[in-house]
Amino acid sequence: MSLLALSAGVFLFLQLKKSHYTKRKPFWDQLYGLLETCLLLALLTAAVPTFVGKSSSSIWLVWAIALVTVPVLRFGAVAVMSVLGVWQRPTVIVGDGANAVETAKALMQDKTLGYEVIGFLAAGQPKAPRIEIGRRAYPVAPLGGNPEATLKLLGYPHVIMALERGGLDRMKYYFDKLNLVYPRLSVVPALRGIPLFGMDVDSFFSHEVMMLNVRNNLCRPTSRLMKRVFDIVGSAVLLIVLAPVFAVLWFLVRKTGKQVIFGHERIGKNGKPFKCYKFRSMVMNANEVLEELLRNDPEAREEWHREFKLKNDPRITQVGHFLRKTSLDELPQLWNVLKGDMSLVGPRPVISEEIERYGEKSQHYLQAKPGMTGLWQVSGRNDIDYDSRVYLDTWYVKNWSLWSDIVILLRTVRVVLGRNGAY
Secondary structure, eight states, X not given: OHHHHHHHHHHHHHHHHTTTTTSOOOHHHHHHHHHHHXXXXXXXXXXXXXXXXXXXXXXXXXXXXXXXXXXXXXHHHHHHHHHHTOSOEEXXXXXXXXXXXXXXXXXXXXXXXXXXXXXXXXXXXXXXXXXXXXXXXXXXXXXXXXXXXXXXXXTSOEEEEEOOTTOXXXXXXXXXXXXXXXXXXXXXXXXXXXXXXXXXXXXXTTSOOEEEEOOOGGGSHHHHHHHHHHHHHHHHHHHHHTHHHHHHHHHHHHTTOSOOEEEEEEEOGGGOEEEEEEEOOBOTTXXXXXXXXXXXOHHHHHHHHHHSSOSSOTTBOHHHHHHHHHTGGGTTXXXXXXXXXXXXXXXXXXXXXXXXXXXXXXXXXXXXXXEEEOTTGGGTGGGSOHHXXXXXXXXXXXXXXXXXXXXXXXXXXXXXXXXXXXX
């Protein structure tokens, strides 16, 4: 029992050290911290009795079970407090530019934070009286020369300062003023395009200098090995578990024509082409149908040149519509993953013509293997525009971590079950 009490004390210490009880953190950061701590304690409590010469203890099982129960209880408590209306915290964003809007969207997407955006406060004259996000318009007001009085009228909400590029000098006055009122200020610098995951910060005593240390994880041999092992184990297990599903889909597709598996050339890591496998979802004479459509339909031709796909594609069979809606047509790509052509998670597999549209960002794209799923699939799939897809692909490569792969896979399950953005 003493080992259990000691490990519980270590758990509380680690959670406090990571500010889990004193600071609101994004959902996936919280979950990672909880799982990491519980897994560490499960391993330690299993190993310690052996090293000290005592009989094996079952305390490790408590922490193994805690891998599930602790996150469920933590986020269950947050859900209950949200329903009761005691978790939400009124929040204003100082700024009314692009970074301020992006900050608001991020806060709204993560409900577990509980930051309820009530409006924006402009450092100068507001650019517009309201900012529309989704179906709601949020008011924009000037922060004014006396920010404390403005915030007092609002009931002292939580303040997040969203800096725009080149806008730091204009904000310094408000930093000094608000620091006297708020013991903790949240600041969102304008760092779009810079890899943020895995970044650490150094500060220098008596100097107003902050040094950001940026890592490109996919350049490290250990990271690439870890990702490859994850791909091999994951694809092998899924190929075995889903074998009955493969058999049923093979039979359904075979009824629409002789060819069941379709291999289309895509561009892989370092620009190497490969055959990307899918269950055939189109008619056998798909190329002829496409050529005729593009020749006779200017709207379809414009959509094809813009997106490299058609929302109402006449080539798709009835079974194909089902396969695409459920993403089951992509299951044969598990073989691509096992072979090493693709990864479970990565950028979208693209054809050679699309690489030109990536411009300089193609260098990042070609640094990673294409994935069966990725950021764009869990961020709207076909409902987002092409430039956003390019941005998400390059963001993924710059910010890769094994945990981000796991998060994307978990979010993919929800997206596929909801059939969001698929056609």
